[in-house]
Amino acid sequence: MNLNFTPEELAFRDEVRRFIDENFDDEMRAAMKKTRTGYIAKHLHIRWQKKLNEKGWLAPNWPQEYGGPGWTAVQRYIFDQEMGSAGAPIVVPFGPRMLAPVIMKFGTEAQKKKYLPDILASNTWWCQGYSEPGAGSDLASLQMKCEDKGDHFLCNGSKIWTSEAQHADMIFCLVRTAQTKKPQEGISFILIDMKSPGVTVAPIVTIDEPTEGMQEVNQVFFDDVKVPKENLVGELNQGWTCAKYLLEFERGNAYSAGLKRHLAHVRRIAQAESRGGGNPLIEDPSFAARLAQTEIDIMALEMTELRILGQLRGGQNVGAASSILKTRGTELQQAVTELAADAIGYYAAPFTPLYEGGNEPGIGPDYADGVAARYLNMRKVTIYAGSNEIQRNIMSKLILGL
Known part of the structure; x- marks a missing residue:
């Protein structure tokens, strides 16, 4: 398995970074700091998605004949990683990522002409x-x-x-x-x-x-x-045939970049917060061990993502491997938000509501904003898109042959 990017792939990575620097504006950045779900105001999502569409990058998984960029699996992975590392707005998935592939495969020509252009232009939500x-x-x-x-x-x-x-x-x-x-x-x-x-x-x-x-x-x-x-x-x-096909696109996410970004935030909190004796929390052996184990688990997930990427680059069909990513990725999302809540301590209890127009003074330091809300929201991730118990059934049957 070759984990090194080619010079062309590295040049593409630099192009993605330039795009983010030029288009991820201050209003979007402020909104993304507050979100606990990835969703921000609709007009900001539309602004971001229209910028992506102007670049030809809104729908990485679409075939070129329908307006996709014609990327390789590696380019799609690099794009997802850079967006996750930057904390950029998500592309709201329901139209571009979930419905569109179903219409392309099962829809009539009239449905394709009616719905796909408006999805690509973010005109229909x-x-x-x-x-x-x-x-x-x-x-x-x-x-x-x-x-x-x-x-x-x-x-x-x-x-x-x-x-x-x-x-x-x-x-x-x-x-x-x-x-x-x-x-x-x-x-x-x-x-x-x-x-x-x-x-x-x-x-x-x-x-x-x-x-x-x-x-x-x-x-x-x-x-x-x-x-x-x-x-x-x-x-x-x-x-049901359409439903199963759609779920292939709902579950195959790349998680590691976003997880590493959130873990870095946990580390910053642990360096600033103290526990008994006045020493930074990062020096507490028990917490440091949990932080290290979570980082190791994220690195292992990243290697799994790269292994699957290598299979895709080689033209292989990874099939039920999307269930591996969904299961482990969502478990680690919960683990990271739990670490953050533990690190922030009692400031997590009266968590400050974050909403547009609010003028109440914050409770605790700036880095406490949203920690408790994200922890609570992430309880759902092992349930949606097919619960992790169901994903394990899929893996046991289709990967392990049990």
Whole structure:
């Protein structure tokens, strides 16, 4: 396995760094320092994504025929690493990363022409309608009903934990179009306009967002919502195939760059904070050992990412390896935020709400901002996109052959 970048790849890395320096402006940087989720104000995401699109870099995983940059797997990895290291805004994934590949593979030509350009231009904002109150990791048990009414579909039910639904123009949904013995059958993949009569978005306020303006997740209700027949993606009752294909793109993240950046913040806190005796926390043997072990674990994850990258560069299909990255990456996200909360000590208890327009004085030092909120928010990461227990089942079956 060759872990060295070529001169051309190093030149590309430098180009990415220049782009970040020129376009990651002060307003975005201030917002990213406050976010605990990666989401910032919608207008800032749109500004950033339009800059990426002007450069031709918004959709690294898209084929060139649809507007992708034609990057190699190594270039995509370098891009993700540099963005993570810089703490740059995320590209909100629901349209560019998740829905677009499904439309490219299963959509009609009319759907491709209608939706893909607007996704690339960030003109249409999407959210994902998969989970339901009784169907999360057991997604095949979903029950949102979609009835064929001749010239349209009629949808009734709800979706839950729908990130950023309050800002979305459209939602892609898995719906029940037939009752079958095998639950994976009878599911279809459809696109619904969020402005349709009968669509209601209700916020779900979580423990990490005690103030207005910080809300992330929602429940979306559908009450006799009419959906045009042309909004069906793929074949009727074959939506499970689309769902599995989409999850391949939801789970294959590169985690190590962001983890290293957050661990460096933990180290800065530990150097500034003290415990009994007045010595810096970084000198406490127990905490130092935890910090070192977490750093070793992140280095091991980075080597796994590079190993998978090497396989991709060699034209291999890594398949279920995305489950390895999702499982270990999210576990380490939790470990790093736990270290940060432990390091900040009692300043984490009355954590300062971070929201636009707030003028309350901060509680504790600047580096305490957001530590507790991020810790609380990261409790979710081992559950979403398929819980880690499910990922271990996938690995045991497809990698270990058990």
